[in-house]
Every structure is written in C-alpha cells, then in structure tokens.
Amino acid sequence: MEKRFGSFKRVGTIVVAAACMALTAGCSGGVAGGGNSDTGGALKFGMLAPFSGSESAFGEYMKNGATLAVDEINAAGGVNGQQIELIAEDEACDATTAVAGANKLVSQGVVASVGGYCSGATLPTLPIFLQAKIPMVIAAANSDDLVAAKQPNVFLVNGTGTQQAQAAVKFAEKSAAKSIYVIDEGDAYSTNLSKAFISQAKDAGLNVSGSTTVTPTDKDFSTDVDKMMKAGTDFVYYTGYYQAGSLVNHQAKAAGYKGIFLIGDGAVDAKFAEITGKGFTDNVYGTFTMTPDMLQDGGAWSAAYKDKFGTDPGPYALQSYNAVKVMAEGIKQAGSTDMDKVDAALHNLKDFSTASGSISFTEQGTLSDAKFVIVTIGPDGKFVLSDRLEG
Amino acid sequence: MTQIILNGLFVGSFYALVALGYSMVYGVIKLLNFAHGDIYMLGAFVGLVILTAFPGLGAGATIPVLMLVLLISMLASGFVGVGIERVAYRPLRSAPRLAVLITAVGMSFTLEYGIRQIFGPSPQAYPLRVTGDPLPVFDAQLSSAQLVLMVVAALLMAGLGLYVDRTREGRAMRAIALDQRASTLMGIDVNRTISRVFFIGSALAGAGGVMAGAFYGSVDFLMGFTIGLKAFTAAVIGGIGSLYGAMIGGLILGLLESFGTTWVGGEWRDVFSFACLILFLTFRPTGVLGTRVVERM
Numbered sequence A: 001m002e003k004r005f006g007s008f009k010r011v012g013t014i015v016v017a018a019a020c021m022a023l024t025a026g027c028s029g030g031v032a033g034g035g036n037s038d039t040g041g042a043l044k045f046g047m048l049a050p051f052s053g054s055e056s057a058f059g060e061y062m063k064n065g066a067t068l069a070v071d072e073i074n075a076a077g078g079v080n081g082q083q084i085e086l087i088a089e090d091e092a093c094d095a096t097t098a099v100a101g102a103n104k105l106v107s108q109g110v111v112a113s114v115g116g117y118c119s120g121a122t123l124p125t126l127p128i129f130l131q132a133k134i135p136m137v138i139a140a141a142n143s144d145d146l147v148a149a150k151q152p153n154v155f156l157v158n159g160t161g162t163q164q165a166q167a168a169v170k171f172a173e174k175s176a177a178k179s180i181y182v183i184d185e186g187d188a189y190s191t192n193l194s195k196a197f198i199s200q201a202k203d204a205g206l207n208v209s210g211s212t213t214v215t216p217t218d219k220d221f222s223t224d225v226d227k228m229m230k231a232g233t234d235f236v237y238y239t240g241y242y243q244a245g246s247l248v249n250h251q252a253k254a255a256g257y258k259g260i261f262l263i264g265d266g267a268v269d270a271k272f273a274e275i276t277g278k279g280f281t282d283n284v285y286g287t288f289t290m291t292p293d294m295l296q297d298g299g300a301w302s303a304a305y306k307d308k309f310g311t312d313p314g315p316y317a318l319q320s321y322n323a324v325k326v327m328a329e330g331i332k333q334a335g336s337t338d339m340d341k342v343d344a345a346l347h348n349l350k351d352f353s354t355a356s357g358s359i360s361f362t363e364q365g366t367l368s369d370a371k372f373v374i375v376t377i378g379p380d381g382k383f384v385l386s387d388r389l390e391g
Numbered sequence B: 001m002t003q004i005i006l007n008g009l010f011v012g013s014f015y016a017l018v019a020l021g022y023s024m025v026y027g028v029i030k031l032l033n034f035a036h037g038d039i040y041m042l043g044a045f046v047g048l049v050i051l052t053a054f055p056g057l058g059a060g061a062t063i064p065v066l067m068l069v070l071l072i073s074m075l076a077s078g079f080v081g082v083g084i085e086r087v088a089y090r091p092l093r094s095a096p097r098l099a100v101l102i103t104a105v106g107m108s109f110t111l112e113y114g115i116r117q118i119f120g121p122s123p124q125a126y127p128l129r130v131t132g133d134p135l136p137v138f139d140a141q142l143s144s145a146q147l148v149l150m151v152v153a154a155l156l157m158a159g160l161g162l163y164v165d166r167t168r169e170g171r172a173m174r175a176i177a178l179d180q181r182a183s184t185l186m187g188i189d190v191n192r193t194i195s196r197v198f199f200i201g202s203a204l205a206g207a208g209g210v211m212a213g214a215f216y217g218s219v220d221f222l223m224g225f226t227i228g229l230k231a232f233t234a235a236v237i238g239g240i241g242s243l244y245g246a247m248i249g250g251l252i253l254g255l256l257e258s259f260g261t262t263w264v265g266g267e268w269r270d271v272f273s274f275a276c277l278i279l280f281l282t283f284r285p286t287g288v289l290g291t292r293v294v295e296r297m
Helices: A002-032 A056-075 A096-106 A119-131 A144-148 A159-173 A186-204 A220-231 A240-252 A270-276 A298-307 A315-334 A339-347 B002-029 B035-055 B054-059 B063-094 B096-117 B142-167 B167-179 B180-185 B190-216 B223-238 B243-264 B266-283
Strands: A045-047 A084-090 A137-138 A154-156 A180-182 A208-213 A235-238 A261-265 A282-291 A352-354 A358-360 A372-377 A385-389 B134-137 B138-144
Touching: A045 A056, A045 A096, A045 A119, A045 A315, A045 B134, A056 A298, A084 A096, A084 A315, A084 B266, A096 A119, A096 B054, A119 A144, A119 A186, A119 A352, A119 B243, A137 A315, A144 A154, A144 A186, A154 A315, A154 A372, A159 A235, A159 A282, A159 A372, A180 A186, A180 A220, A186 A208, A208 A220, A208 B266, A220 A240, A220 B002, A220 B243, A235 A240, A235 A372, A240 A261, A270 A282, A270 A385, A282 A385, A298 A315, A315 A352, A315 B138, A358 B180, B002 B138, B002 B142, B002 B167, B002 B190, B002 B223, B002 B243, B035 B054, B035 B063, B035 B096, B035 B190, B035 B223, B063 B096, B063 B190, B096 B180, B096 B223, B134 B142, B138 B142, B142 B167, B142 B190, B167 B180, B167 B190, B190 B223, B223 B266, B243 B266
Parallel strands: A045 A084, A137 A154, A180 A208, A180 A235, A235 A261, A261 A282
Antiparallel strands: A282 A372, A352 A358, A372 A385, B134 B138
16 A cells, blocks of 8 residues: 555656656746746745744744745846745655655746755755756755755755854864763754764864763753763763753753853754753853844844744744845846756855855855854843854 | 662653553553553643743742642643543443554544644743752762652652552452453442543653653653653563552663663663563563463552
C-alpha cells in the first residue's frame, strides 16, 4: 500500500515538475521576448517556512518579513513590470512535510523559492527546486550541508555554520576561554555548528575539553551538566535550540557553573531568558546575525514592520525580507526568471544594499560577509547587542 | 559517583510516579494506557493555568503554594483520568484487547494536540519555580528543591502502598486484579473500583507533571510523550502489574540513564540503557518483581 502510494507520488512529482518546467520556460520566454500574454500574470515567489510544530513561531515572522518586501516591491512597480505574489507553504521543520510543500509550490508554478527555515527540512527540497529549474534564496536555514550539495541555484542570505563558528571562536579567544565544552542536540543544524566550531577552535589553538549530544525532548540534563563541570569547563558553546538550551543553562547554573554560556542563533530567543529563569541569565551570550534594532537604519524598518503587522519583528523576519529583495533584484538584473540567468545575476551582485547592509555572494552562494555578532540577555529578558566582533 | 547516583534517583522518581499509574491500570484491567503520559502533561498544564490565573500565588512562599497547586492539579487530572476511562475504555471493556489499545493511542493524540491548540506549540515558562541552595551530600550536591520533590514523590508512593495493602478499597482492587468475574460475584462494585484506580494513577501522574514544571521551568504539549514511554519501560522492568516493581523499575531506569550518560556519553545514553534492558528482560522476562502467575498488584 505504502509502496504503491510512493510510486504514484513520484510519478505525480515528475508530471508536475515537467508541467512546471514548461510553464516557467514559457514565462521567461515571455519576459525576454518583450511582453506577450504572460507579462500580465504575477511572478509567484514560493516560501517554505514552519507554520506548525515546535518552530512554528518563526514561520509567521518569516512570512511577515517576506510580505513586507513583496508589498514594497509591488508598490514600486514590481519586477520588470510584473507584480510579485507570495505563496507560503508549511515545512514544519520536518523533511517529509517540506518535500510535500516544495512539490506543492512547484505545482503552483512558482518562479523563485525564498524560504527554508530548518536545515534538515530544507536539504531534501534542493533537488526538487533544481529539477524544476527554480532559483533559491534560502532565508534562514544555514547548515553547511546546503552548501555542500553544490547546487548552482542555491544562495544563502543567512550566515552558514562555518561562518557562525568563526564568530564563536573569535569570542572564545576574546574572553580567554581556558577549557571549552560543546553541546549539541544531534540534528543537522546543531551538529554542523558544533563540528565546525570544534575544528576551528582547535585550529585556533583553543582547548576543547569535551563535547556531548543531548536529547532535546528531555527535561533533566543534570548528568550531562555534571560531566561538563567535571571537565573543568569555563566556556560552554550550546549549538541547539532554546527549548532544551534554556534548561541546560539553568541546571548548569544551579549546579554552580560560573563560566560563559554561549548559545547558537537557534537558541537566541526571548523565551530562553523566560524559561531559564531570573537569576540564571548571567554570562549568557549568543552568536547571532544582526537584527533590525542593532542596525543604524534598522529603526525605520522595524517601524514599517510593526505598522503593518502590529508586532515587533521576530527572528528571521529581516532575513526573509532580504531574501525576497535579493531574489527580485536577481530576476530584475537577469531580465528573466530563467534559472541560469538569475543564478548568474545573483553571483554578480556587487554590494546590493539591503536593510541589513550590503550583500554579495561567494562562489558557493554564501554571504561574503555574514555579519555575526555577539548578543547577551538584557535587563528585560530580550537579547541585546554585546559585541560587534569588529577588529 | 554519588552525584551520578543522586541524579539517577531524582530522574527515576519521576519515572516511578508515572510508572505506578501504568502498572495499576495494567494490573486491574490488562490495558496499556498509552494516554497516561499525557495525563502527566495535563497535570502540569492545570498547574500552569492556576498559577497564571492567580499571579499572586507565585510570589508567595514557594513550598506551601506548590503543595496547594499540586493538590488541585492532582484532583483535576484524577477526574480527567476517570473521565477518559468512562468515555474511551469502559465501552470497550469486552472488546478485543487490540481495539482498546488503539483507543488509548487515540486518546493520547487527542490530549496532546488538544493542548497544542489551546496553548500553542512553543514551550511555556512555568510561573512557579522551586530553586534552592545546593546541599552537600557526601562528595556530591543535591538542591533543597530536589530533596523536597523526592520526599513528596516518596510520600505519595508510600501512601499508595498503604492504601492498596491495608484498606478495603485496596483489597477490592487486588481482588479485581485476581479475578474480575469472581469479584463481581462477591459483591464488589467493579466499575467503581476501576474508576478509583484511574483516579489514583492519574493523580500521581498529574503530581509528577506539576513537579517537573516547577523544577525544570518549562512545559510543552509533548512533554508527556517521552516520559510516558520511559515510565512504561520502567513498569515493565519492575514487572508490570506490581506496584513496588514500578517504583523499583523507575529508579533502575533513572540510574541506567545517569550512568549511561557518564560512561558512554549523552548521545549513547538511550542505546546503553535500552541495551541493558533488552539483556535483562531476556533473562528475566517478567521483570524484577513480576510473577508468572495470574495474580497482580
């Protein structure tokens, strides 16, 4: 039964993909050919983001950020005379859901993909978009595995694990860490970050005394904490998410840990401080990409966001906004939605100005300058800028 | 070493509290109540609602407030447990065992995703936190909060032991476990006694949920899933159907995990503890205190 369904689905995908290839080809031909019947239709931008599951809070932020960019572009006359339409599908931070969502987007005729939150869920969607000849600007997912796939149509507007690890190593050197302990959660994102960090820290001559993997659905990490403290640790790098990270931090502090607790960007969230509790937030730092409030002209962007959606922008809203802007610019430069032309245009972007500073891409499709900074928990429990790591 | 044992015993006492409900229900009506872990989650959320509704409570003295919230949540989850039995299990009591098992799984999903619809998928910070200065125990540390929670768990379990061993109602439970039809003939109100079993088991799980929320600081709709499976395992190690077995099984599992984390690392913990279990059950399939005879509880 399952097998039959599987093969049916595969056939369905191929049919849909073929139909879509025909559609996009027709579409780009239309634009390049200088306006035939296709130019009236909107350019469909597809976005995969988590709208259910444990990460669902971020999906809404991503969609809002992207919507803001789409509305701005449309108000300014669209891309090459065409309006943009955003279609969001659920990825649920789950590979199966993400693949289904990607197929759905392809079948709806999207010409560009601007989503992607969980790396483990985004990875299996890469071949689907490649097969359908759709360029991707990935908004939030940042595992090095996405780069390692070496697909010409993949661009990341969020810094990768390697780039984030560089910031963490810099911070460890700055704070003169003597004995570093790394904790991950065993998923694609957190193991990627912890591995990148460990190898870079060793290259930098830092002492990594140990590492472990915790089960994020657990509540009690006292034995892991005990082991970490016995290793004489004064610097912890926790590369997972806030749900378990906040508990590990609490239990470490309760057991008398006084050193630095550095967390990766997946754990940087106001909920971290709320769950870890008052009196346990000392020496908590995070590696994070710049958020609007840390930027010079970020105030105006945040105000526009709040004006539209009634809430302050959350994590990855800005990255999603940037992803749409970058993709639109790529299509504009290419003068078409043809994947190869858009890819070439994106590679040629030189210091394209966005709300978080100028963006250009490396040959691998990663950011030339990822702009990771160090944040810490402010008096009201929100993360605030601590160190720009410049110079 | 002492620290590893203490950590294991602490986690184990949570497993034991939840395992008791599994074991009691199985002992009496031979049902694996897979919704039991979710009652634990429900208890934690009842506590969350009380504490959010009366924000003044969190500011008061921690331990008395915790006891009050614990009591209310135990009552609430106890009644939910009785309700679940009445709605989902009693009508199927004479149905094939497999049908009831599926109803239990369905009940589990209903509770989990019902709570998700109400409170959302993100974890909620618990308004009441029990924290305390670490107390030195030999060469290890145990926080006063951990001590309080372990004492509460031990008292609840001791109370249950006395209730089942010494009272009339307890004797009725043991009688039903032995032979349901004969018990009916002897004038025991079977339905009422089964409801009582569900009430007690669910109340203990609810107590565990509130204590976990107050100690660890966060609750989420899936928090009962993992602990439910672990508690079920604990009940089997101890010999399912046996009350003291469930308590011992919980502690054994907690210790195995704690030693596993220390010896082979967190990523290998479950491999280590469950490999030990497979080995153990191969040699003693009925568990520590389980018996081959029909008599249970």
